[in-house]
Amino acid sequence: MKNIFSRLTSSAQPADRREFIRNAGLGGLTLGMLFDGKFEQETEFITQKVKRDSKPSELKITDMRVAVLQGVPFSSPIIRIDTNQGLVGWGEVRDGASANYALMLKSRILGKNPCNVEQLFKVIKQFGNHSRAAGGVCGVEMALWDLAGKAYNVPAYQMLGGKYRDYIRLYADTPEGKNYEEFAVNMNKRKEQGYSFLKMDFGIGMLADKPGMLVNANNWSVKRQWDDKEMGKLGNYATTKHPFTRIQITKKGIDALVEHVGRVRDIVGYDTPLAADHFGHFDVNTAIQIGEAMEPFRLAWLEDLVPWFYTDHWKQISDAIETPTLTGEDIFLKEEFIKLIDAKAIDMVHPDLASSGGLLETKKIGDYAEEKGVPMAMHFAGSPICMMANVHCAAATENFVALEHHGVDVPGWEDLVTGMKPIVEKGFVKVPDKPGLGVELNEEVAKKFLKKGATWFAPTDTWNTRDSNDREWS
Incomplete structure (x- = not known):
């Protein structure tokens, strides 16, 4: 038997012999016969493809x-x-x-x-x-x-159970301009980049310095939704929960928002999903008024109208309007998502994987929502390291809709990592098949982004x- 094997492989190089064995299956020959029962040689042969740099x-x-x-x-x-x-x-x-x-x-x-x-x-x-x-x-x-x-x-993604999709759809914030003409140019740029899902910001902040549009706003710093450094006479607007500001919107204010969103919708068109965020701090009643006014524009969702932990408020809003409601970017762990889902308080969940618990916990959130018929979009505003964590999770979760991308206009953003180029192509990310997250930090480039004073x-x-x-x- 050994002579047969010798004649068949004598003129081949070692790699060719291994290929011959793999392809021919040795015609029924056993490894025991091939290596005369020498266990060490058998083990070396059958594990030749096993990665040896890690145990x-x-x-x-x-x-x-x-x-x-x-x-x-x-x-x-x-x-x-x-x-x-x-x-x-x-x-x-x-x-x-x-x-x-x-x-x-x-x-x-x-x-x-x-x-x-x-x-x-x-x-x-x-x-x-x-x-x-x-x-x-x-x-x-x-x-x-x-x-x-x-x-x-x-x-x-393989360790999360495998993937449902090979490409992850991104949604990008709408780049606003000084006027609608400039906005139209920016929007065309987004379309040329291939983004097929967009999001815009609008809310009471854009009405704050215009007469007759808001009630009880003069003593709040309404334009500072995120900046908590400036106090108004009534307190810190950025850290005051929505129902407690008692700011209301007038008919004139509603009409102004309708005009704004209508013009944006005309620029974007109706073939592209358009979501909305960053509305300001106001109560359930005002949220419902704004939601009802937006219904003709078929927005993909209205995001974070009130804080996520007001489950009853969210249910009131969702029951009152036709546009889908969404929240979740600040929720940690699945339990609070489950409360919102079970109460039928929102139409979509929106975890940020860097807050919700990481890859496995976010998949659990998505899986629970999927069982209840609730879609999942994903919030993200970080480097390519975190993006790839989101990509693997999104690939492994059936009810995923789209992943946010905040770094579209950051020069050198894609160069922060190696192992994948380009990362984003025509508004999608191809799910990598490399081990782990699939990318490595590009330290030479990343050092250029090092925070001043940091080591x-x-x-x-x-x-x-x-x-x-x-x-x-x-």
Whole structure:
């Protein structure tokens, strides 16, 4: 038998022999006969394609460091987790959040196997909370999936159960202009870039300096919806929950918003989905008035009309208007999404993966919504590291609609990573098949975005030791 094999392969190179064996199946010959029962040679042969730079069961976290980037499009702390086998995992704290939210978790994961993603998530999730406070937990979870994928040599989506789609649709904010003519030029630019789903901002902020359009707005800083540095006579508008401002919109104000949205819709056309966000701080009644006025324009959704935690208010609004309602970018973990879904308070969910709990938790949110017939759009405003975490999750979730992209106009945004070029093509991202998240931080480019005064992945030994008892029960 050995002579037959020798004659068949004697003139071939070693690689050719292996190819011959694979293709021919040896005509029924066993490996035992081929290698005369030599176990070591058999093992070497059958594992020749196995990736040898990682032994997942022996992988351990040895370090975690952070570099804070600015202008991507906002501030984004990038997490780097190192291991004993040379594998590096990348994650990202949510835009506008503190890097310390991640660093405080280092002592909880140091020395642990990053492949046990769900187990480690349960250890650290108690240190997250809604909105930016979840940034550390979610950023670490991203990096763990990146490491697990690299250790097992599979893309992150595969570990989430596989993918439903090969391309992820993006939606881009509508770039406004000084006038409608300039806006039309900007909109044509978006269409030329290939974006087939758009979002615009409009609300009471654009009416604040015009007479007769708002009631009770003069003593609030209505144009400062996000900036909490300026106080008005009645308090801080940015941090006052919507129902408590008692700002109302007049018929004249409603007419102005209708004219504005109508002209935008004419520019965009009705073949393109157009969503809306950033309306201002007002109560349920005003939200319903605005929602009813927008119904002729068939908007894809009205986003964050009131804070997400007012479930009853959301149900009142959703029951009163025909345009779909949506919220969720500041919600941490699936439980609060479940409350909104079960109450039939909103028409769509809108998690930000960097706040909602990371890849697996966001998929769980999407899966629950899908069972109840609720679609999922995804909020995102960060670097390509976080985008790719979103892409893998979106690929693995059936009811996904579209992913936000805030960095469209940031020069050099795509160059922040290597391993995928281009990232965005004609308004879509191709789901990568490379291990983990599928990209690596391009340190040469990323250093150009380093926040002023920040240090590039400085040592974090002061965070190595845990100084509290974390148990949540007795």
